[in-house]
Amino acid sequence: MDQSVKTQNFRLLQTAKRLNEQYHIYAVSRGLSDPAANILYTLMEPDGVITQNDLAIMWCYPKQTVNFTIQGLVKKGYVQLEQLPGGRNRKSVSLTAKGQAYCREVLTPLIEAEERSLLRLSEEERALMVELGEKQCAYFEDEIQKMTKEKEQA
Template sequence: MDSEVKAQNIALNQFCKRMNEQYHAYAVHCGLSDPALWVLYSLWEADTILTQNDICSLWMYPKQTINFTISGLVKKGLVQLEQRPGARSGKAVRLTAAGEAFCHKAITSLLMAEERSLLQLADFDRRTLVALSEKQCIFFERELQGLLQCPEE
């Protein structure tokens, strides 16, 4: 493997881990677990009704993790589950009034920090960052799919 590519790969993984640590520190500051932060983030930003399955798909968490997290948020009074009209399964996850107040403070502050950090990049650089991140993610998914389909030797 090319030594430059190897160094770039390590740097990208370290940057990713560093970003994750920033979100973790913020979640802890807010008295939340990492999955709880992303559940609330999703609900606060959603333009539509979300189910637990939707949240699992958005953030790549296992169903068990999201179910456990939402149960905890229900106990804290931040979210509630509602039966969707005409649906047999997949209850809607909604913010309560207390959840909306919490998100207004905590999630809006996080979103503003994210957006301010992106605004420090030039418009072209932001677009390029998003496009290249998506491409690299797609390529990596393809590579891993190949590894997962082949038996180990």
């Protein structure tokens, strides 16, 4: 393999790890687990109905992790579950008024910091970063699918 590709891949992995570590540090400083912070973050401005299954897919968490985290957020009064019609166990997940207030206090400063950091890049740099990140992720998913299919067929 081309040494520059190895080096670039390693740098990208390190950067992703550093970014994830910053989110972890922030969550812990606010008394939240990473899954709880990510779930609350998602529920702040939902794009339609969100279920526990949706959250598991969005954040690549096992369903058990999402369920456990949601139950803890329900106990704290931050989240509520509502049965959806047509599904025997499908429930929507949403913030309560207490949860909305908590997110404004705890997560809005995080979102503002994210936005300030992105605004330090030019609009073109931001667009390119998003485009290339999505493209590389799609290519990597394709490579992993090929490898897992080959393994299944062997």
